[in-house]
Amino acid sequence: MFNATRIFWGLGIVLAVILMALIDKFFINFIVFAALFYVAFEEAKKLFKLENESIIPLVLAFLIGTFSKEALLCGILALLLMLGFLVYKKAQNLNPALLYLYPSLPLFALWQLYLDNGMFAVFWLIIIVAACDSGAYFIGKFMGKTPFSQTSPNKTLEGVIGGVILAVILGSIVGLFVYDFWLCFFCSFAVAIFAVIGDLLESYFKRQAGVKDSGNLIPGHGGILDRIDALLIATFAMVTFL
Template identity: 35%
Template sequence: MSIFSTSNERVKTGLVLAAAVLLIGFIDNFFLMWAFLGVVYILAFKEALILYDIKNNDLIYYAAGLWVVGAIYPYSDDLFVLAGVAYASAVAFNKNLSWKNFFPFMYPTAGMLFILSMYQEYGVLALLWLLVIVSLTDIGAYAVGVSIGKTPFSEASPKKTMEGVVGGIVIATLGGMFVGLSIVDLGISFIIAFMVSVSSIFGDLYESSLKRAAGVKDSGTILPGHGGVLDRIDGYLFGAVVMLILLRGLV
């Protein structure tokens, strides 16, 4: 497959994804959003099982059950903590259980539950804000990195450069700051945009480290030209946690 064909496929998939996200956001119905995020979560969870080299596919049923509870419980992110307490109790009771099986309940579960909680508490505008910050970080880092990037950023992601990372953070902070004015004032918007942008960089880096450890290029193949679901949401999973905590603490 040629570079042109790959790029064309990537653009088409990206446009379909963007249209679906914008439509669901425009409708702004809780159960539709919950269902959409739930599909994303389960697909990401399945990919995480592979990256963590976990053979127990029954864990998907526990993940689905956790998400169902999230539809009726008002503080979805609390469920991640409760799941941790429950699993720690199970490990203490049964020495044959491994903490490795809990890894997918930290990543991507925690981030997805925080996204759902943020929608419950702050509405669709908060999700739009998150979307803008993380997208601008990715786009800015790529554009600046291709243009002037020379200094390697991390061994976990060899293609990333320090110049690209800094450029992406600056662009996302400035752009995201203005979008955030619909929710908070200028100073708080600047802080949140900056912190979420930085965290999204490390969300991407964390997923890259998992793929390198697993010896794979992409987390999956479900999205033509893009790879897997985790390849597309990695920055959001870290960014959502930071954004919700800051919104609760600063607003």
């Protein structure tokens, strides 16, 4: 009934995140995040069929954003510069800018969240999203009957509602270690809602590309984008509240 490989690797990812949060060294976080950025960008290139695009402009934006503490702004500027370049060259379409919009811009937002609020905020975000995803998966398996969206046929309305409720409860509890209750409650709710949107968005991109997974890096989960899809969009809700 349950995918044992998915559960095993999911627990491994959770333990790795907890270990990172406990160590919380800037250099280690920088290296891990840079690697995450590279793998996500490479997966997106295949997803959007833009395999000739270079990551170098985004690397420069990432470095400048890190040293200036304005990662999200640098990501936005990189996107606008790419759009300007494509328009200047009178490109047949603006598709290459997709890579600067997704997953790059959300990743810049996630790094900005870390730069501004530290590892606890990132850890809290991951806990909320993981609770939403796990709740939707398990509750959907046990109780799910009503289809949620044609974009993601395996999701059920019962699972999504259960996932959001679990995310709000667990997110509120964890957030109370640093923030007040109402901020924790509303932030957890917003993050959970946008996590669902992020999951649907990735499903939409995969259906458009005609693929099941964005990659095969993580057994039972697919690629990096398959694992962090909800996190990417939910990041904007967390950045807004904090």
